[in-house]
Amino acid sequence: MVPNNSQLGYKSAMKIPKRIQPLVEEGLVDEVICQLMSGKEATVYMVRCGENIRCAKVYKEANKRSFKKAAQYQEGRKSKNSRRERAMQKGSKYGRSQQEEAWQNAEVDALYLLASSGVRVPEPYGCFDGVLLMELITNDEGDVAPRLNDVSMSAEQAREDHAVVMVYIMRMLCAGIVHGDLSEFNVLVDDYGPVIIDLPQAVDASSNNNANSMLKRDVQNMTTYYAQYAPELAKSKYAQEMWSLYENGELTPDTELTGLFKESNQAANVDTVLEEIKAAFAEEQARLERIREANEG
Secondary structure (H helix, E strand, O other): OOOOHHHHOHHHOOOOOOOOHHHHHOOOOOEEEEEEEEOOOEEEEEEEEOOEEEEEEEEOOHHHOOOOOHHHHHOOOOOOOHHHHHHHHHOOHHHHHHHHHHHHHHHHHHHHHHHOOOOOOOOEEEEEOOEEEEEOOEOOOOOEOOEHHHOOOOHHHHHHHHHHHHHHHHHHHHOOEEOOOOOHHHEEEEOOEEEEOOOOOOEEOOOOOOHHHHHHHHHHHHHHHHOOOOHHHHHOOHHHHHHHHHHOOOOOOOOOOOOOOOOOOOOOOHHHHHHHHHHHHHHHHHHHHHHHHHHHO
16 A cells, blocks of 8 residues: 555655665665654664655664663574674674674564564565665555554454464464564554564574563563453463463464463472482482492491
């Protein structure tokens, strides 16, 4: 859907930002219409590419980003190029540039993967010199789709959209990804429902030690928001249900979630474990003492 001319303001297209200028010279972008938003990791512009209106997400340089604890998100990410991987680990100038490129490409890779996994995300068109070109999400009137935090809804709509988002989070997990920063500010809402955005920090579910806690936080953020309109949602335990099924190899893209989960009553008692360790240590010491005495005798 191409946005309305009156909404886009063709006659007052803005000056082309320095970072987008190379894309104009390459013929990838014809015009920068306006700035849509500026966040902690990037500035997003509305651009015209031929007859199509798209988004251009300009990533901020690493020293200008305010995204906290980036190392937690990058844990488990591996480069297919061994030289590049070594450079990234050493933190050389080349390594830092490669790490920055990997950070930006992570979103492109995640968008392609999730789109093919049944998750509604903007269609990506490629990342060029730190600028991601992707689909502009609009409503049926052609206006830019609002973020979830700017939308009010009925209890029925909240329950319906919450269920959709839980399915998206589940399918992301099945694809091996946890969003890691999901909230009402990273979801757009068009006439067909929620659309997940902002994925450069997406983590590898199987190799990142923080994946489970991030999944719980993503689910909690979304549940808390929708529970404003449908309070009963606050009692659901989708994150625990998903992770338990995932760990047991039982989670599929078509799993019918219930939001119910019963904590195991067989959780280890720390005091009991410590006592068993002490007992084993004492037994080993006694065995060594018997051996020593036998040798001396």
